[in-house]
Every structure is written in C-alpha cells, then in structure tokens.
Amino acid sequence: MTAHEGVGWSRDEMAERAAMDIPDGAYVNLGIGIPELVATHVPEGREFIYHTENGLLGMGPSPEPGGGEPELINAGKKRVTAVPGAAYFHHADSFAMIRGGHLDLCVLGALQVSHDGDLANWSTGGPDAIPAVGGAMDLVAGVKTVFVITQHTTKDGTPKLVEACTYPLTSPGVVDRIFTNLAVIDVTDEGFQLVQLAPGASYEMVASKTDAPIKPMSENPAREGTTP
Amino acid sequence: MIDKRIGTPAEAVADIPDGATVMIGGFGEAGSPIELIHALIDRGARDLTVVNNNTGSGEVGLAALIKERRVARMICSYPRTANSTVFPELYRNDEIELELVPQGTLAERIRAGGAGIPAFYTPTSVGTPLSEGKEHRRFDGREYVLEHGLTADFSLIKAKVSDRHGNLIFNKTARNFAPVMAMAGRTTVVQADAVVDAGDLDPECIVTPGIFVQRVVEVTEPLQESELVAQGVSYP
Numbered sequence: 371m372t373a374h375e376g377v378g379w380s381r382d383e384m385a386e387r388a389a390m391d392i393p394d395g396a397y398v399n400l401g402i403g404i405p406e407l408v409a410t411h412v413p414e415g416r417e418f419i420y421h422t423e424n425g426l427l428g429m430g431p432s433p434e435p436g437g438g439e440p441e442l443i444n445a446g447k448k449r450v451t452a453v454p455g456a457a458y459f460h461h462a463d464s465f466a467m468i469r470g471g472h473l474d475l476c477v478l479g480a481l482q483v484s485h486d487g488d489l490a491n492w493s494t495g496g497p498d499a500i501p502a503v504g505g506a507m508d509l510v511a512g513v514k515t516v517f518v519i520t521q522h523t524t525k526d527g528t529p530k531l532v533e534a535c536t537y538p539l540t541s542p543g544v545v546d547r548i549f550t551n552l553a554v555i556d557v558t559d560e561g562f563q564l565v566q567l568a569p570g571a572s573y574e575m576v577a578s579k580t581d582a583p584i585k586p587m588s589e590n591p592a593r594e595g596t597t598p
Numbered sequence: 599m600i601d602k603r604i605g606t607p608a609e610a611v612a613d614i615p616d617g618a619t620v621m622i623g624g625f626g627e628a629g630s631p632i633e634l635i636h637a638l639i640d641r642g643a644r645d646l647t648v649v650n651n652n653t654g655s656g657e658v659g660l661a662a663l664i665k666e667r668r669v670a671r672m673i674c675s676y677p678r679t680a681n682s683t684v685f686p687e688l689y690r691n692d693e694i695e696l697e698l699v700p701q702g703t704l705a706e707r708i709r710a711g712g713a714g715i716p717a718f719y720t721p722t723s724v725g726t727p728l729s730e731g732k733e734h735r736r737f738d739g740r741e742y743v744l745e746h747g748l749t750a751d752f753s754l755i756k757a758k759v760s761d762r763h764g765n766l767i768f769n770k771t772a773r774n775f776a777p778v779m780a781m782a783g784r785t786t787v788v789q790a791d792a793v794v795d796a797g798d799l800d801p802e803c804i805v806t807p808g809i810f811v812q813r814v815v816e817v818t819e820p821l822q823e824s825e826l827v828a829q830g831v832s833y834p
Binding site for chain 2: 421422424425426439440441442443447452458459460461462464467468469498499501502503504505506507509511512538539540541542
C-alpha cells in the first residue's frame, strides 16, 4: 500500500489477528499462503489441531531448513512435522472429515469475495490459465466456519471485496469473516459489516477500496477476539 | 499358496495395454510409485487415462510418462505444482485432455468405484463451473450434485511394507490416495519398500487388506522425485 505507508496490518499481523478469533480446541484447516502463518500465532493458552487434507491431523511446524522427510508434507507439498497425538489417514477419510462437517474452521486465501459471501479462489478463468481446484471446493462445502485472509486489493489497487465475483466461484455464500490488511469484516445477511479497523485505517479508506456497500462499525460494535 | 510377489517392476506392469485407465497413487512426490511409473514408460503403453491428484514434477515419474506422450487424458484436482512444466505445455497446446475434479470428490469417486457405488451426491462444486451439466438434487433443503464412481484397469501404488498376501501399511502422508486406489483398481500393483511373510504384520494395524491387492514388488530403496528433480534427471 504505497499510498498509505505505515497503514494497516502486515501479512504476519493479519494471520495473528485471524488466530485471535479461533476458539481453543478447534480443528482447523489452513490454506496455502498467508493462512499458513496462522499456525505461528496461536494465542497463549489455546490449542488448535491442524488438519492437512493430504492425510494428517496434528500437523506441527516446519522442520529445520534441510530437515524433515519427503513423505511428511502438507497440502502445499512443503515438509512439515507431526505433533504428539497426530494421526495419519487416507484421502477419502480426510475429505469425510471436511465434507462431513467435522472440522470447525478453515482459513483460506481469496481472489475475490462478494458481499453475499461468494468465494472465488481457484481460477482467474483466463484463456492461458491452468485450472487447478485442489480441495478448496470441498473445504467450503463442509467446514463449519470459513475465514478468508487476503490483501484488501490487488497489487494494482483493484478491490477484492466486491458486489459480485467476476472470477469462477469456489462456492456461493460460504465466507463468514474476512481479515484484510486494512480491516476485519463480517459477511452478514445484509452484506459486508466492518468489525475492526487496522491501525491507521479509516472507514472511508476501507469503503473506498471495497467495491460493495460496507456498514460502518457504529452499527455493530467491534467484537475483537470473538468468533462469529 | 497365495503369493502375490513379483520379481521386478517391469514384470509387474508387463500387461498394461494401450488405452488402459491407470490410477497412480501419490500426492506430489509423497507416495508416488516412481519405479512402477518408470517401468510403465519402458513398457510403452499409450493413450492412457491417468488418475492422480497432480501431474508430476520435473521430467521423472508421472511427468515423464506425460512427457513421453503416453497419457491422452488426466483426471486430477491440481495440475499446477512447483516444477510442473510438462503438463501445462501440452495442455496449452491441446495435446492432453484434462478432467478437473475437486480433491475430495476425486477421493470419494475412487472410493465409491472401489466399493461398488456407481454414483453419489455431494455438495462440493454446487454453484460453480465444475458442476455445470451434472444432475442436481435437493436433500433437506440443500443442493447436491451427482458424481460418478471411478474404477481403473490398473492401480499403481506405493506402500512401506507388504506381506505376501498384499496386506499393506504406509509411510506417513504417503498413504493419501493409495488405499482407495487399491480398492478401485481391477489389478492393483504395489511397490513396497519391504515385503515380509504372512503373519509378520500385526492384523490390527493393517491399513489396506490384501484382498484389494493383486501384485507386490519389492523396491528396497525407492528413488525420491524431489532429489531427481533437483539433480535435473530426465527419464528415460
């Protein structure tokens, strides 16, 4: 955000802010990218169990650089560790956990989110794009609460929070809460609702960078550190 | 006496014909039966339909099979991975067909195929381009899409240990699709790091029962895809 030096949250701070809203004891699936950083910001006194869809409950931190093993990896195919009490399982069981509503929460990245909670995060639909969906559609179809972490706009300033997604949907109406570099925003039956502003951000700034109506906080007091 | 052991990867895949549907285990390199894939390349079968979560990386294993133009059609969830260049190039040139399937739907289609279930309804992909043209139905007020079970002529998978009956245990996240692909393959071929006698595995700990396995070949020190890619190896 070159136009607003010093304004807003960094990638790490966005992840830290999202982690504050995950309840103790939750079974959580973290998407690839900024969502992966959530695991490094577990609030004091809470324990989350991380699920990775390629067959591990109880995913631990990355091994030391150069360490780990090639057959213990996460959904992004990076080497990880397993915590004491972890369990391995096959893919159909893994997605039974996801689709069957057994996971409490997932944190995903986004290309676009609409004010109806539609999520687009798997394809730009471009003629030269290689479509790749992975487990995103299964996650949003089955996991109880869906968090999105994303920059508020693209690098060229185009809003990612919109009235209607122009990219192919991952699913309609699934996103519960959005953590951007500028704000925490809920998706409600009446559309976007500002929950919290990042340091230095204003309602007017957030509204001007959002391509859909957004209700200011005065209509719904901030609920920092709570879950929707 | 039941003995599913076969001497070499080449013998284990010697009857895979042109036009076969082949499921190949693995999620990225974890669980990829690389020696069996290389034997399939040597075997020369063409016009294959391959089911795998990805499309391989570098120019070894599955990527090499694709590079050698043996694969007419890929069924997968994520054909875009680091070091995956072979598939994207063929796909952009319309030289390979892609059926893109959400990962959980792919796993369940394979499980269903292996379990004798011809089709099932799932909420995954409803309201997206991937459910277009498919039968939809409402249950308890929610919309679902009909997906068909998948079976294969051959499944090629990797296990940590097999006994001579084909009872299998796996290594960590290398398990991934292998157990369901073993169920869905009419002929399931396993490469195992170790093959032991019947009774050497604890029956309580067996992940895939041997009834789902037809052939077992021991590969004691399997190649690792990421190492080969790092060394710039190209197969054959």
